Amino acid sequence: xxxxxxxxxxxxxxxxxxxxxxxxxxxxxxxxxxxxxxxxxxxxxxxxxxxxxxxxxxxxxxxxxxxxxxxxxxxxxxxxxxxxxxxxxxxxxxxxxxxxxxxxxxxxxxxxxxxxxxxxxxxxxxxxxxxxxxxxxxxxxxxxxxxxxxxxxxxxxxxxxxxxxxxxxxxxxxxxxxxxxxxxxxxxxxxxxxxxxxxxxxxxxxxxxxxxxxxxxxxxxxxxxxxxxxxxxxx
Amino acid sequence: xxxxxxxxxxxxxxxxxxxxxxxxxxxxxxxxxxxxxxxxxxxxxxxxxxxxxxxxxxxxxxxxxxxxxxxxxxxxxxxxxxxxxxxxxxxxxxxxxxxxxxxxxxxxxxxxxxxxxxxxxxxxxxxxxxxxxxxxxxxxxxxxxxxxxxxxxxxxxxxxxxxxxxxxxxxxxxxxxxxxxxxxxxxxxxxxxxxxxxxxxxxxxxxxxxxxxxxxxxxxxxxxxxxxxxxxxxxxxxxxxxxxxxxxxxxxxxxxxxxxxxxxxxxxxxxxxxxxxxxxxxxxxxxxxxxxxxxxxxxxxxxxxxxxxxxxxxxxxxxxxxxxxxxxxxxxxxxxxxxxxxxxxxxxxxxxxxxxxxxxxxxxxxxxxxxxxxxxxxxxxxxxxxxxxxxxxxxxxxxxx
Numbered sequence: 001x002x003x004x005x006x007x008x009x010x011x012x013x014x015x016x017x018x019x020x021x022x023x024x025x026x027x028x029x030x031x032x033x034x035x036x037x038x039x040x041x042x043x044x045x046x047x048x049x050x051x052x053x054x055x056x057x058x059x060x061x062x063x064x065x066x067x068x069x070x071x072x073x074x075x076x077x078x079x080x081x082x083x084x085x086x087x088x089x090x091x092x093x094x095x096x097x098x099x100x101x102x103x104x105x106x107x108x109x110x111x112x113x114x115x116x117x118x119x120x121x122x123x124x125x126x127x128x129x130x131x132x133x134x135x136x137x138x139x140x141x142x143x144x145x146x147x148x149x150x151x152x153x154x155x156x157x158x159x160x161x162x163x164x165x166x167x168x169x170x171x172x173x174x175x176x177x178x179x180x181x182x183x184x185x186x187x188x189x190x191x192x193x194x195x196x197x198x199x200x201x202x203x204x205x206x207x208x209x210x211x212x213x214x215x216x217x218x219x220x221x222x223x224x225x226x227x228x229x230x231x232x233x234x235x
Numbered sequence: 236x237x238x239x240x241x242x243x244x245x246x247x248x249x250x251x252x253x254x255x256x257x258x259x260x261x262x263x264x265x266x267x268x269x270x271x272x273x274x275x276x277x278x279x280x281x282x283x284x285x286x287x288x289x290x291x292x293x294x295x296x297x298x299x300x301x302x303x304x305x306x307x308x309x310x311x312x313x314x315x316x317x318x319x320x321x322x323x324x325x326x327x328x329x330x331x332x333x334x335x336x337x338x339x340x341x342x343x344x345x346x347x348x349x350x351x352x353x354x355x356x357x358x359x360x361x362x363x364x365x366x367x368x369x370x371x372x373x374x375x376x377x378x379x380x381x382x383x384x385x386x387x388x389x390x391x392x393x394x395x396x397x398x399x400x401x402x403x404x405x406x407x408x409x410x411x412x413x414x415x416x417x418x419x420x421x422x423x424x425x426x427x428x429x430x431x432x433x434x435x436x437x438x439x440x441x442x443x444x445x446x447x448x449x450x451x452x453x454x455x456x457x458x459x460x461x462x463x464x465x466x467x468x469x470x471x472x473x474x475x476x477x478x479x480x481x482x483x484x485x486x487x488x489x490x491x492x493x494x495x496x497x498x499x500x501x502x503x504x505x506x507x508x509x510x511x512x513x514x515x516x517x518x519x520x521x522x523x524x525x526x527x528x529x530x531x532x533x534x535x536x537x538x539x540x541x542x543x544x545x546x547x548x549x550x551x552x553x554x555x556x557x558x559x560x561x562x563x564x565x566x567x568x569x570x571x572x573x574x575x576x577x578x579x580x581x582x583x584x585x586x587x588x589x590x591x592x593x594x595x596x597x598x599x600x601x602x603x604x605x606x607x608x609x610x611x612x613x614x615x616x617x618x619x620x621x622x623x624x625x626x627x628x629x630x631x632x633x634x635x636x
Contacts, residue, residue, distance in 0.1 A: 058549060058629045079553040086551020097546045097633070101251050113240050114551035156550070 003070035005163050005195045006032040006055050011064035011074075013050050013218075024050040025061065026218040032197065034163070037190040039206035039226075040199045042215030049168070051215065052199045056089055056166050057081045069163045086114050090157025092167035096149045098141040104128060104152045105137040111160045127155040131185060147178035154185060158194075165189065165196045171205055183208045184232035208232055241556070245563040248536075259532045260572040262525025263612065267576025267605045268583060269518035274601035275584035277511025279593035284504045294331075294464055295364065295496040296471050298457040298478065301489060314482055314490035315454040317441070320358070322481065323459060327473040329466040332360040335454040337444045343437065344410040345397040352393045354411060354437045356444025357458075364460045367438065372405045372420030380440035385447065387411065388420035392434040411437065412448050464497075471495055519608070525572065526612035533565050533620035544624050545632025558625040565617025566610060573609035577602055 013025040025047045032038055042048040053059035054066060057073060060081075066074045068088055073081070085091075090111075098107045108124040117123070128137055131151040141149050150170060157165055167186070171179040187208060190196050198209060206212050207230045214222035249256045300314040320335040337356040342349060355361070362374045367388070375386050389397070389404060398404045404418045416439065425433045445452055461470040475493050482490045537544070544557060552560075581597055588595035 053630050056549075058633075079555070082548060082551050082553045085549060091549050093546075093633070097542065099543065099546075101247060110547070111550045114547075114553070114556060116237070160551075 003067070004031045004033045005036075005069055006030065006197070007067040008055070008061075009065045009067075011051075011054060011061045011066060013047075013054065013059070014062045023218050025054070027064070028218075028220055030213060030220060030223075032195065034195050035190070035193055037186070037196045037210040038198070039209040039212045040197060040215065041201060041203075041206055041212055043201065046215040047218040048199055048215040050218075052166065052168055052197070055164075055197070056091065057085045082114075086111055087160060088163050090154075090160070090162040090165045092150070092153050092157050092165065092170045094169035094172040096141070096146075096153045096173075098149055098152055098156075100141050103138050103140055104133060104144070104155075107141070107152055108156045108159050111156060115160055123159055124155070127159040128152070130158065131155045145178070146174050147181055150174065150178075150182055151185065154182075154189075158189070163195060165194055167196065167198045169200055170198060171200075171202070179205070180232045187232055204230075238559075241559050241563050242567075244560055245567050248564055249567060255532060256568060256571075259529055260568050260575070262528040263522065263569050263572025263609050264525075264576040264579060266518060266522025266525045266612075267573050267609050268580035269521055270515060270605040270608070271577060271580025271597070271601055272583040272587060273511055273514040273518050274598050274605075275580070275596050276588055276591065276593060277507065277514070278596035278598050278601075279584075279588045279591075280507045280511070281504055282596055283593050284500050284507070287500065293366070293497075294461040294467055296459040296461065296467070296474055296493060297496050298459065298474065298491050298493045300453070300456075301492045315457055316452060317454065319454075319478060319481065320457055323457065323474055323477055326477045327459075327470060329462050329470045329473070330459055331462045332364050332460045334358040334361045334364055334458055335441055336361065336456045336458055337441055337449050337453075338455040339412075339444065339449050341412045341437070341448065343393065343397065345407065348397055350393060350396050352390075352435055352437055354387070354439055354444060354448065356439050356441035356449070358441055360460075361438060361458070364458050365433065365438075367433075368423040368425075370421045370423040371403065372418070374420055374438070375440050380442050383442045383446050384440060385414060385416045385443060386419045386439065387416040388422060388438040389418055390422050390432075390434045390436040390438075391424040392432065393437060394421045411439075414447050467495060467497075522605075522608060522612060526569075526616040529565050529568055529613065530616035530620060533561065533617055534623070536564070537561060537620045537624045540624075541627065541632045541635040544627050545629050545635070548627070548629035549633060554625040557627075558621045561621035561624045562614065562617050565621070566613035569609045569613030569617075570606075573606045576609065577606060580605065 008028055008030050011025055011028040012023065015022045015024055028051060040048050040051065050059070054061050055068070057068065061074055064074065065072055068084065073084055076084070099110065105121065105124055105128065108127050109120040112120040112123065125134070125137065128134055131154050133148060133151050133155065136144060136148060141152070144152070171182055174182060183205065186196055186198070198205065200206055207226060209226055210229060211225055212222065213220055298315060315335070317335050320333055323330060323333050334357045339354050341352055341354045343352050358380060359375060359377050361367070367374070369388070370391070372388070374388055375384070379386055387409070394404055397409065398407070404421055407418045408415045409418060422434070459470065459474055461467050471493060478491050478493065479489055484490055547557060584597060585595045
C-alpha cells in the first residue's frame with residue numbers, strides 16, 4: 001500500500017530527427033509518493049515535457065521502467081494506456097481543452113463516458129461543486145472566464161478520482177489574480193490528499209508546491225523541498 | 236463507451252455544422268433518390284408493356300404486308316387479301332382464331348362533335364383475338380359482316396369523347412367518313428395507350444370497312460391467335476410457310492412479314508430493361524460520388540478536430556471508441572441522406588412517371604437496396620477517416636493547433 005504513485009527507474013527517451021538521435025531523457029530516476037505536490041521545472045528542451053508525457057502514459061520510454069501506483073506500465077499496449085489514463089490520471093492543460101459545444105457538466109462527464117460509468121451527472125456535479133462552479137454547470141466554455149474554464153478542466157480531471165493530477169502549465173494562459181485562484185484550488189486538493197504534479201517554468205508557480213524537480217538536457221539536475229512555501233490567497 | 240454515447244456524440248457533432256452536413260449529404264440524397272426513381276420508372280415501363288401485351292391479345296401472331304423499295308411511299312402494297320385468311324384457317328391446325336384487319340384513320344361526327352379516330356375492320360373473331368371486352372351492348376356478327384351492315388363498336392376513349400356526358404350511346408347513329416353507322420357496343424377501358432391505342436379504336440365488320448370506307452381489298456394485317464403459347468413457334472412457322480406459297484413475288488421475295496407480337500414487346504422490354512440498368516448504373520455512380528464527398532468532409536473534420544481527438548485520447552478514449560465515433564458520424568450522414576433520398580425518390584417516381592404516362596411503381600427491393608447501399612457507402616468511405624482519427628498519437632494530436 002505504500003507504493004510511490006510514480007516511480008521511474010532509468011527512464012530514457014530517444015527521438016530520431018532524420019539521421020540525428022535526440023536523447024530527450026537520459027536515465028531518469030524519480031519517485032513521487034502519495035500526497036506530494038511536485039513542480040517539474042526546466043527550460044524548454046530540458047526534457048520536462050517528455051517526462052510529463054511518459055508519466056502521463058501518453059508516451060512510452062525507449063528504455064527503463066515506470067511504475068504507476070505500483071503497476072509497471074512502460075510496455076503496455078496503446079488501448080491499455082488509454083484505460084490507465086482514464087482511471088489513474090487527471091490531466092489539466094494550459095489551454096484548458098474543453099469541448100467548445102458541450103456544457104460544463106457534459107465536459108466533466110466526458111472521462112466517465114470512456115470509463116463506461118452509468119450514473120455520470122451525480123459525480124460530475126459533485127466535481128463541479130468541489131471547484132466552486134455549481135452555478136455554471138449549464139454554461140458552455142465561451143460563456144465562462146479563463147479561470148472558470150480551468151476550474152471546469154480541473155473538475156474533469158477529478159471526476160474519475162485518479163491517483164495523480166498532472167497539470168501542464170495550468171496557469172500559463174491566466175492572469176496573476178486567476179493564477180492565484182487556481183493555485184489555491186490545487187493547494188486545497190493537495191491538502192485533501194491528492195498527489196499533484198505541475199509542469200511549469202514559472203518560479204512563482206513552483207513556489208506554491210512542496211517539492212521542485214529541475215530538468216536540464218534530459219537529466220534531473222535538482223530535487224529540493226520548497227522552503228517558505230507560498231500559500232495562495234483564496235478568492 | 237456505449238453505443239448511445241457514440242450516437243449522441245456523433246449527432247451533436249453533425250448538428251454543430253448543419254450546413255456542411257446538409258451539403259455533404261446532398262450527394263447521397265441525389266444518389267439514393269435517382270436509384271429509386273430509375274428502378275421505379277423502369278418497373279413502371281415494364282408493367283405498361285405487359286399491359287399493352289394483354290391489351291393486344293395473347294398468343295398473337297401478326298402478319299403485315301412487306302413494304303417493297305419499288306412501291307411508292309404511302310401506298311400499301313396489295314399483298315394480303317381475305318382469301319389468305321381463309322387459307323390460314325384451313326391449313327394451320329393450331330390456329331384458334333384468325334381475322335383480316337383493315338385500318339383507316341377516320342373522322343367521326345356525332346351531333347356537333349367532330350373527332351379523329353381509327354376504324355378497324357375485322358371478322359367477329361377480332362373481339363376474341365384483340366381481347367375486346369364490352370362495357371355495354373354486343374359485338375357485330377358474321378351475318379352483319381355478310382350484309383355489309385353499317386354497325387360499329389366504339390373504343391372507350393372515342394366513346395368518352397363523343398358521349399362524354401354519360402348518355403348511353405347504344406343505338407346512336409355516328410357519321411364515319413360521311414356514312415351513318417349504328418353504335419351497337421361500347422368497349423371497356425383497357426388503358427394500353429401508345430401507338431394503335433385500343434381505347435381509341437372503332438371496330439366494324441371488315442366487309443363494311445372495305446366496301447364503304449376503304450374501297451380497297453388489301454388488308455392492313457392479318458391477326459392469328461394460336462391455341463396456346465406452346466404451339467406459338469409451330470404456328471408462326473406454319474403461317475409463314477402457308478403464306479409463302481402464295482405471296483412470294485417473281486424475285487422470290489416474300490410480300491409479307493409474320494411475327495410474334497409477344498416477342499416484339501419482349502424485345503422492346505429487353506431494350507428498356509437494358510436502358511434502365513444503364514440508368515441505375517449512372518445513379519449508382521452518383522451515389523459513389525456522394526460517398527467520396529462524405530469521405531472528403533470526414534477527412535476535413537478529422538483534421539479540424541485533431542486537438543479534440545488528442546484530448547479524448549488523453550481522457551481515456553480507446554482506438555475503438557474514436558473509430559466508432561467518427562464512423563457513426565459518416566454512417567449517420569449517409570442514413571440521413573438515405574431517408575431523404577428515399578422520400579425524394581418516391582416523390583420523383585410519382586412525378587416523372589406521371590409525366591411519362593407510365594404507372595408509378597415503388598419497388599420495395601429497390602428502396603431497401605438503395606438504403607442499404609447508402610449505409611455501406613457511409614461505412615466504406617467513413618472508415619478511412621475514422622481509422623486516421625483512431626490511430627493518431629495522443630501527444631501529436633494534443634500539440635496541434
